[in-house]
Amino acid sequence: MTEIVNIPIKRTGFPVKIGEVELWFDSSFENLKRFFNVEELAVQRLEEIRKKAEHVHFPEEITEENIDEIKDEDINTAFDVNKEFIAIQYDLLFGNDSFKKIYKEYPDVIALEVALDTVGGAIASKINEEEAERTKKYASKRSELLNKKNQKKK
Numbered sequence: 001m002t003e004i005v006n007i008p009i010k011r012t013g014f015p016v017k018i019g020e021v022e023l024w025f026d027s028s029f030e031n032l033k034r035f036f037n038v039e040e041l042a043v044q045r046l047e048e049i050r051k052k053a054e055h056v057h058f059p060e061e062i063t064e065e066n067i068d069e070i071k072d073e074d075i076n077t078a079f080d081v082n083k084e085f086i087a088i089q090y091d092l093l094f095g096n097d098s099f100k101k102i103y104k105e106y107p108d109v110i111a112l113e114v115a116l117d118t119v120g121g122a123i124a125s126k127i128n129e130e131e132a133e134r135t136k137k138y139a140s141k142r143s144e145l146l147n148k149k150n151q152k153k154k
Contacts, residue, residue, distance in 0.1 A: 014126055016094070018115060021102050023094040025123055027130055034092065035123070042088045049084045083109050089116055093123070 012028040034041065087099035087111060102112060 005111065008062075014130075016123065018102055018119065019106055022098050023098055023101070025094060027127055032127065034110050035127075038089060038092045038120075041092055042085060046081075046085045049081055049088075049115045079109070082113075086116065095121065 011024075011026070013024055013026040013031075016023050087103075090099035090102060090152050091097065091111070099112075103109075106112060
């Protein structure tokens, strides 16, 4: 019988805990391309959602005088569009249905919107740390290889 050779693969990335919800940020090169364009990707997806809400009309400024003129349906639609925009950003960062996991624990769109800035900053900081480690690791390996090569020449 042939023995199976098992080679484990360590995923590139790190856990991110938002409140009590733990998610995974994929820091592979493939995903980092998306991360640096997350805002642009979110805006593209928001355009699709915005088309659903084209009929919503809000006055330039909401005042006590005109607040009664705004339909509940329009307020709900505007809320849903904003919520979907936030959901898109979380899902682009952590994968599909990430927002649903967080929102289930913390049904507070405003708090989750505010947390996005903190999440983005923390992820960017961790990416910079990983890149510094990667650079150091490869510089060390390169140095070792050059030393071996120089020793062989002697």
